[in-house]
Amino acid sequence: MTLFKNNMKNFILIPARGGSEMVSRQNLRLVNNKPLLYYTLKTALQSKTADIFISTESDEIQEFALDMGVNVIKRPKSLATNSIGFELIAKHAINYLKKNGKEYEKCLILNPVMPLITTNTVKKFFSNLQKPLSCIMGFTESTDNKRKISSKHFLPELKKINENIIDVKKIMGFYCDDFLKRELKIPINGLKLNPNESMTIFNYHDLEIVSKILNQRKILVRVNGSKDIGLGHVYNMLTILNYFHNDEILVVMNYKKNLGENKFKMQHYKLKKFSNEKQLNQIIENFKPDIIINDILNTKKSYIVNLKKKYFVVNFEDLGMGSDYADLVFNPIYQSKVKDSKKFFGSEYACVRDEFRILKNKPVRKKVNQILVTFGGTDPYNITSKILEYVQKLGLQQCAIVVILGLGNSHIKNIYKIKFKMEKIGYNIKIINDSNLMAKHIRDSDFVISGNGRTVFEIASLNVPMITISANDREESHQFSKLTGGAIHLGSYSKLNFKLFEKSVKKILKYxxxxxxxxxxxxHNILNGVNKITSEINHTYEKYSHKKLQ
Structure with missing residues (x-):
């Protein structure tokens, strides 16, 4: 071809022949519904650092490249065999361009069998290639200390690259004049590639691995946990993130609302903390996420609008002004009759932890043997103590009382004092701190006395009856326990009295x-909520991504 687009001083050369030795039609083999060659072309185009040329003998590859807006150099079939190295391909391309009036200072060769090279790496090759350097090669450290590097695909001057712990990759940048004069200077300098970038396709198994890596997204999760709001948001995110195991995850928490951070660390999630908005913005900018998930209660319009300029945004438990501007909002604990294509309300979008999927439900016993008392991770109003005092008055010594206290409960001493008093009058009471067997304790109980937060969904998933009490006005706005038919809701804790409690316990004691x-x-199909949420996120993000590329 003699008509070329763009006019930069450097160029990227992508050798892409129609045949291949290990994988048939390798460069046009579909990976996630795109030809393998697409990913190298996309990276080169997005780098915006050089003119781009594909060197090929294939008419099919030529048409694909032209459709993507890339220049094509048609090379003879004699230069499209397994035995032909980059030296001859590059020399043909540079001379061909010269004959057509195009002379370049630097060239970077990108190989389509390394589709995970990033735009940042492309830019580094050009910026680091400065005189007196004449050539830079991509490399990784080899774990095989006995490995010797084959140099048959490189220029004769590069044969000295033979270090035991260096694995040279098929990506190289050089000065065009030095290359033609065969004056590439030794030693050759290397630019280290990250593990993903160095992934090279040799067979069909490699294609499958690359497919999974290309599907990987970067998800930043901002979540709050504190004595005031509890740990429900933390557990909600831990549950959802289990379904994004192929993605790169970064959890972000405010220093003042970082209760539960160790829960994320125990599951090996990367976690960063911030003190102010500037630090938060810097974390987001450095990570460059594809998706941002907020589980921080109500959001402000300005916060979400700012995020939406660059990112796909998903919010949980959000009735704030910012919810109108997010891409998706999930509010399982609230109800709404207003239809909105991006807002999802009700228990069908509840997320319960995986442990509740593992255990089977038990049949309802005629006689109550065990009562469970639990008021979340922090119980800031010490509702647990009040309930134990009420239970003490009811004369339920025939029932085992199990109390589960959360990670942030600061009333433990007072609760134990009540426990000792109850034991003196014949109660069998057991206190468990920060249990990892929540599902088991709920399942083994005949009914549960709990707060009105997200725990009600986990109790409901095991079909265990409950008495619920709202710790504050926010919890009182949660509708599930009031509408489910499986709970006795006693309203707000501030209005709770013994007579109301006694009446409810007597009612739930009846078989x-x-x-x-x-x-x-x-x-209620509680267990399917997390699947519906992740499916909706994946589906909507895919549409968002396609629209963004147009």
Missing amino acids: ENRMKFSKNLKK
């Missing part, structure tokens, strides 16, 4: 009532 509550809970 026929617990049977009715359990049957009502079975009608």
Whole structure:
């Protein structure tokens, strides 16, 4: 071809022949519905650092390249065999361009069998290639100390690259004049590639690995946990992130709201903390996420609008002004009759931890043997103590009382004092701190006395009847326990009294009532919520990505 687009001083050369030795039609082999060659072309185009040329003998590859807006150098079939190295391909391309009035200072050769090279690396090759250097090669450290590097595909001057711990990759940048004069100077300098970038396709298995890596997204999760708001948001994110295991995850927490950070660290998530908005913005900018998930309660319009300039945004438990500007909002604990294509309300979008999927439900017992008391990770109003005092008055010594305290509970001493008093009058009471067997303790109980937060979904998933009490106005706005038919809701803690509590306990102690509550809970498909959420995120993000590329 004699008509070329663009006019930069450097060029990128992409050798792409129609045949291949190990994988048939390798360069046009579809990887995630795109030809393998597409990913190298896309990187080169996005770098915006040089004119781009494909060297090929294939008419099919030529048409694909032209469709992507890339220049094509048609090379003879004699230069399109397995035995032909980059030296002859590059020499043909540079001379061909010279004959057509195009002379360049530097050239970078990108190989389509290394589709994970980043635009940043492309830019580094050009910026680092400065006189007196004449050539830079990509390399990785080899784990095989006995490995010797084959130099048959490189220029004769490069044969000295033979270090035991260096694995040279098929990506190189050089000065065009030095190359033609065969004056590439030794030693050759190397630019280290990251592990993903060095991934080279030799067979069909490699194609599958690359496919998974290319599908990987970067997800930044901002989540709050504190004594005031508890650990529900932390557990919610831990559950959801299990379904994004192929993606790169970064968890971000405010220094003042970082209760539960060790929960993320125990599951090997990367975590960063910030003190102010400037630090948060810097973390986001450095990570460059594809998706930002907020589980921080109500958001402001300005915060979400700013994020939306660059990122796909998903919010949880958000009734703030910012929710109108997010791409998706999931509010399982709220109800709404207003239809909105990007807002999802109700228990069908609840997320319960994986442990609740593992254990099977138990049938309702005629006699109550065990009562579970739990008020979340922090219980800031010490509702647990009040409930134990009420239970003490009811004369329920025939029932085992299990109390689960969360990570941030600061009332432990007072709770233990009540425990000792109850034991003196014959109660069998057990206190468990920060249990990892929450599902087991709920399943083994005949009914649960709990707060009105996200724990109600986990209790409901095991069809266990419950008495719920809201710790504050926010919890009181949660509708599930009021509408499910499987709970007795006592309203806000501030209005709780012994007579109301006593009446509710007497009602739930009756076998026929617990049977009715359990049957009502079975009608709610709680366990499928996390699947619906992740499916919606994946589907909507895919549409967002396609639209962004147009």
